[in-house]
Amino acid sequence: MRKPLIGVTGERFASGYSPLPNQDVHGLLRTYVEALIGAGALPVIIPLGLAEDDRRALAARLDGLLLPGGGDIDPALYGEDPHPKLADDVDPLRDALEIALIRDAADTGLPLLAVCRGVQVLNVALGGTLIQDIPSQLPDALRHSFSLRDAPRENLAHEVQISEGSRLAAILGTPIARVNSRHHQAARDVAPGLEVVARAPDGVIEGIELPGHPYFVGVQWHPENLQAIPEMKRLFVSFVEAATGRGA
Ligand code: MN
16 A cells, blocks of 8 residues: 655754754654654655745645644744743744644645644644743643653653543543653643643643544644554554545
8 A cells, every 4th residue: 555645844953963063954853753654654854944835835745744842832923922931942934834734734634643842833823822831820730841851751741631532532542541741831722623632630731633624633742752552653553544545
C-alpha cells in the first residue's frame, strides 16, 4: 500500500553541531520523525517562511499534517498582551505558517494530529485563547511543566480523563490515560466548533477535536515519546491510517 506523506512543520534554531556552530537550522526532532515512520508514514518537513502559493501547493500534496511541540504562540494572535512569564521563543513565522495550515486542514478535511504547542496553536487558529502561564495564572493546578532537565521525556506526570464517545477515547481505548507533561501553557477558551475531549484532574485541557472532520485531534502531552505504550502508538497509527485513506 502507498505510504502517506505527512508534513511536519519545522522549527528554527541555531545548530549546536560543533563543525558548523550557530548555523540556522530548519529542524524536526527525531522523535516525531521516528514515530511517523514507525506508524507507516513518510514524513517531510514543511519549512517556515513559505509564500502562500507555495504553502498551498505543498499542502495539496500532503496526506496528513503533524503539528509538533515548540515555543509559545504570540498572544497578540488571541488579543492579549504578553504575560511576564511568556517565553522568549515566540516565532511569528511559525505561528503564521501553522495557523494557515490548520485553517486549510479544517476546511479541506486533511487529517491533522497536533502535539503540545500544536493543540494550542490549533485552538488559536480557529478563534480560541490560551492560558499564557499555568503556574502563575492557575496556581492550584498540578505541575505540568516538567523540563527535560527534571525528568525523562517518557516520565508519566499526571492522568488525563478522556471524554466518552470521543474519537480520542476510541483510539486510546481507555477513559483514563497517564501522560507526560512538558507545557506551561494550555488552551483556555476553546474555539467555536472545537470540542474538549481530555482534561487533567485539575481541569487543564489536554485534548481537543474538531467533530465531523475526518481526523483532527490535538493532545497536550507528547505521545511521540511514549511509543512503547500501545495506546500512544495507536494515536500515531490511527492518524497515519486516516491519512492513508485520504488518497483512496
Ligand atoms: Mn499536562
